[in-house]
Amino acid sequence: MILNNFIDYYKLQKDFYGQKTIKVAKELLGSYLVRKINGVQMIGRIVEVEAYRQDDPASHSYKGKTERNKVMFLEGGYLYVYFTFGMYHCANIVTENEGTGSAVLLRAVEPVNGMNIMYLNRKNCKTDLNLTNGPGKFCLAFQIDKSLNGANLLENEIFIVKKYRQEKINIESSTRIGITVGTDSRWRFFIRGNPYVSKHK
């Protein structure tokens, strides 16, 4: 699939990202993330996400706005990138309206286009399955780092498109991964049976 024209696909706009975080999280599944670098494009189909709301103790925004998380408080349609564990980045889609600290973490995508570049970015990776099945791996493959923090998803560097006629998918939910609070909410969503979902029980 090459997205040279947009007859079958439309780019998600501000009205989409401004919706409630849980709704945006579910609807992002099956959409396509497009990343353009020097005219080359990489595409991944979003298969796994997690929702983080401001009233959620597991969210970075729970205790209010700081220098690190301020992008989460912008209106929906921006990219929030943070650095974690001393070596990895995680990418989030900012949702809802300005002043609300909420976002959707992209946990895994299915590689669709530009895999040759992803392999270059993911040294030592042998198979497509391991290329992007985790938030840190996905950011490495797509060359997402802090320079993209606050990027506008309505522009052309990085954005998301959806099919007018999307195939039917089964959405499954579970508790979120790697957190120690907020474990009562099942706000991790993924496409049931998709092999590119990260490996966790």
Add this chain to the structure above:
DNA sequence: TAGTTGATCGTCT
């Protein structure tokens, strides 16, 4: 195959 650990550093206390 399951469980453990080292790498590595920005952010917040």
Add this chain to the structure above:
DNA sequence: GACGATCAACTAA
């Protein structure tokens, strides 16, 4: 000064 929305390499069996 401690720890984390992680990953890969290593160990044991």
